[in-house]
Amino acid sequence: MKKAFWVLLILISLLIVSCTTIESTDRPSWIDIVPEIPGEKVFVASGNGNSEVEARSNAVLSVLEKMGDEIGYSLEDKYFRELFSSLKIEDLGARIADEYSWDIDGYWTVYVAVTALDETFESARSPIFLETQKREEQIQNLLDEALDSYKNNKDMEAVEKVLEAALVSLSGEIRNEEYSTEALFDKAVNYISNLRIENVKPSRDTPAGSLEYRVVRTKGLMYPVVEEAIVECSYTALSIDGNTDTFSHLAKTNNKGRFVLNRTNPYALHDGDIKISMHIDDDLMFNLSLKAPAELMKRLENALEEGSLVYSYSFQSRQDTSSVVIALAEYNFDGSLRTDDGVLKSILEEVLASQGVTVVNIIYAEGEEENDNIESILPKYSQMDKIYIIRMGVVSRIDIGDKVYSRTEGMIIKIVPSTMEREDITSFHYCASGSNEKEADENALFNQAQIISGFLLGEF
DSSP, X not given: OHHHHHHHHHHHXXXXXXXXXXXXXXXXXXXXXXXOBTTEEEEEEEEEESSXXXXXXXXXXXXXXXXXXXXXXXXXXXXXXXXXXXXXXGGGTEEEEEEEEEEETTEEXXXXXXXXXXXXXXXXXXXXXXXXXXXXXXXXXXXXHHHHHHHTTOHHHHHHHHHHHHHHHTTSOOOOGGGSHHHHHHHHHHHHHTEEEEEEOOOTTSOTTOEEEEEEESSSTTOOBOOSOEEEEEEEEEOTTSOEEEXXXXXXXXXXXXXXXXXXXXXXXXXXXXXXXXXXXXXXXXXXXXXXXXXXXXXXXXXHHHTOEEEEEEOOOSSOGGGEEEEEEEEOTTSOEESTTOSHHHHHHHHHHHTTOOOSEEEEOOSSSHHHHHHHHGGGSTTSSEEEEEEEEEXXXXXXXXXXXXXXXXXXXXXXXXXXXXXEEEEEEEEEEESSXXXXXXXXXXXXXXXXXXXXXXXX
8 A cells, every 4th residue: 555655746747847967057047036926825845865756745745844844833744745745735835836846866955845835824823923923023113113212313212112023032933033132132132231321511592500411423434323212310419318328310312412411400419420321211120120031131221331421520619708688587496585495596507518618608697587587687788699588486386195296487588689589488397306395396497497408509
C-alpha cells in the first residue's frame, strides 16, 4: 500500500513540472522576490534531497512551516498530504501556484510558491495569533506616531509614544524582535540621550529676575529645538516648618524650545541650584515600573539623570531693603501687645537671614486696631519707599478633651507712603493645640509667624 502511494506521488510530481538540469542563475524571479498579489498571500519555500520527490516533500514542509508561523499554529501534520497530493488546502484557500526544480549531479532543489486567499486565510488564524497581531499592529501605530512627533521636533512626545508601545509589548506575546520591550526601551533611551538642556539669555518678554532655558537636539541640521517638551525643575526652598526641602514643578517648552523659570515660590532660596530634567508622564512611568524589568527602568532613569542640567543661580533682591520698614503688631488672646516676649520678630529675622536678606528697620507698631498701627508708624517713616505692617494674634480658643486648641489670624498690609496707596497682601489662619492655654497660644503663634515670614520673603 505504501509503495502504491509513493508511486502516485512520483507520478503527480512529474505531471506538475518538467525539470531540466540547469544552473541556478536561470531560476525565475519569484524565487528571490516574493510577488505581491492583491487579495492573496504568497509564500515561497525550498527543499533539498537526493531525489526530486524528497526535495519537493521538504519544500512543501518548509512552506507549511512558514504559513504556520503566520497563522499561529502548526500546519505540517494536518495539511502536508493534502497540499502535496492535491496541490491545495481547502480550509485555507491555499494552492501551489508555481514550482521550479533542478538537480546538480543528482542532488535536487525544489522551490514552491503557495498562494492563499486573504479572506479564507485570515479567518483561520488562531486567537493567540490574532491577539499577537493586534498587539504588534498597535505597537507599529504608536511607533508611526512617535516618528511623526520626532519629525515635528516633539522628541519627548516621541519618547512617550515609544514607551507606550513598550507597555503594550509587556502585555503579551511578541513575535517581531523589533517590537520587544528591550528594543523599545533602547529606542526611547536613544531619543532622550540625543537631547540637551541649556541656559539661555532671557527673551525680551521674559519677566525680570526669571531664568530661561531651552531644549535642543544634539543631532540634525543646526541642532533643532524641541517643542512641547515637559521638563521638571527641582530647587530648594523653605518649608512651613522653617527647614529646607526640595520642591519641583513642571514647565513646557514653546515653539522655540524655550521655557521660563519664574520666581513664583516665595519660599524659594535666593541662592541655590536648580536641577532641570526631561520629564515622562508619571502614570506612564508608574505603569511601566509595575511590568518592565528593573534593569530597563534603571537604564531609562539613568538616561534622564545624565541628560539633566544643574544650574547655580543667585536671584537679586526685588527691592532696596534699606528703604523698607517692617512694623510688627503681635497680640495675646486678651488683646495686649507682645514685643520682647513675642515670636514674630526673631522668626522673621531668621527666615530673612536664611535668604541673605537684611532689613534694618524691623520695629514694633502700637495700638489695637489697624489704623492705630498705621498712625503710629507713618509719620516717622514717610520718606521710606514701602512700609509692611504685620498683624498677628490669638483670636479664639476651645477645649476638646484634655487639649486646648488656639486659633490665630494674621495679615500683611503694604503701604507706599509717597502715594498713600494701601494693599492688603493676604490673610492667614492657623490652629494649634497644647496641654494648656499658654502652650496652645505659643504653638499657634510660632507656626503662624513662620508662615507669614516665609510669605513675606517673596516680596524681597
